[in-house]
Amino acid sequence: MFAEYTTSELTAIFAMQGFAGLILFSVLVLMALGLAIIFGQMGVINMAHGEFMILGAYVTYLTSNLFATYLPGLFDAYFFVAMGLAFLATFLLGMLVEWGLIRFLYKRPLDTLLATWGLSLILQQLYRSIFGAREVGVTLPDWMMGSYPLTDVIEVPVNGLFVMALTIVITTGVYFLMFRSRWGKQVRAVVQNRPMASAVGINTGKVDRYTFGIGCGIAGVAGSAFTMIGSTGPTSGQLYIVDTFLVVVFGGAQSLFGTIASAFTISQAQSTMEFFLSGSMAKVLTLLFVVGILMLRPQGLFTLKVRK
Template identity: 60%
Template sequence: MSATDILNITLMQGFAGLSLFSVLLLMGLGLAVIFGQMGVINMAHGEFMTIGAYTVYVFSKWAESMGAVATNMFLPIAIVAAFGIAFVFGWIVEWLLIRHLYRRQLDTLLATWGLSLAMQQMFRSTFGPKEVSPTLPDWLMGSWSPAPGLDIPINGLFVMCLAIVLTAGVLAAMYRSRWGLRVRATVNNRTMANAAGIDTKRTDRLTFAIGCGMAGVAGAAFTTIGSTGPTSGSLYIVDSFLVVTFGGAASLLGTVASAFGIAQTQSISEFFLTGSSARVITLLTVVLILMARPQGLFASKVRRV
């Protein structure tokens, strides 16, 4: 094997890490809002991702029945719909369940874990137990070859661009919008935020729903690079919490940095070792760093009530 082949393989493995980074980042952003900003341990976050994935699948079947033009145009609409459906479902869940459990993290963990099991059964009853894949547009198929022997999948590039756009949007919303100001005020001091006229209960509900909507977008992106089943979202929930904890629970920039570090470490390790060994090395690395820096890569603020 020549040096050029080794370089190309390394670059493609690194890009595979970027694809994993994009999915973890999209999932982690939603959790950073829900867990980091609100202190809610949402074990059903992966199922909101599955809602987004199944939304794209349903839209693809509808587009298939409408013809080639619809098949090539449905994906952007499906991604917006994935956010909207997950947002509405998250709003309802917060109103029915989560609003009664604030400041009781163990209770939110148990309640949302039960919710995740119920949602998985709902997916099985609706779509069946087998994994499904949408019919992707022609412009998302194939690969880009910037150099001989180096092939980068276009769907992976699309997922990465989507992650960048959503990350920029979340950062802008958190630090430049009225909603972001209300969230940060509520996190810093709920009593003073109420005294200043902020409806903290509505802010909580909107924040939880937005975090769930982000998970829906993550699912929409995921289904372009992999198949979807009733338990697909649960496979990413541990990694997503790891990303948020490692980066710093209330730090969006920390979420970006930790998602990149974890994805690249795991992807590069898998090239030299087995998948399970690479995962063990990644987890050990994260644990050792957290032992030295328990607050995560970026110091996070503690919510006061």
């Protein structure tokens, strides 16, 4: 497989595929962070998580068109506005879904799986009815175009660097929110002992609603990032939901560091193997590797330690 390439060519290939893997890693981390909060902290299997991501992507698309038509002078700044609107839209929809559906299904994971799968189909059809079946793309600002040449054969796209920087900011924000804030302490208290948390005055229903909303909101930001690397269609979210669940389960459902480490491992493996093999074979080999590890360590790479 490697014999037909020279050492310099292999170095360039691994470098380029490694950076492509970092971009995939960034999107997977943003998707998995929201899912880890919902699944890891609440035990809810949200099969509509990909559709929340696509809602964020469509909000970014609409914001791009709005700025291009009515505010062309501010077009270079539209993406930051789009990310804020994407978070707000998915956050509010997430809270509505938790209030109207999820709160009746706690401690019934299979029921949440079926209910959210039905919700994903409803959202897909809604997107198809509003935006059409064809995929759409956004126009990026000029400052996001182009690339930085690292060597004569290796170039780094600017939008990829922006996605990675965004991922670092969001991940840092989630860490401080979950482990350094009063609200994060309430979430962890509810996870570890819901009756006791309620007994000391924590509004567990409010914590659940905001937790679900924030998890969906992060998926909306992931949708904004997704528009820079792919086109948006009604079913685009389903292309990432399996990989996202794989990342969360492989890393440990309640571990933030495990989610990041798992996303990095899976994205780099898939990106490198896709160059030398087919995309489907890369996914098969990655899945086999993850299944093998989970057979030896079912709790995932990292687990949350709590007192028994």
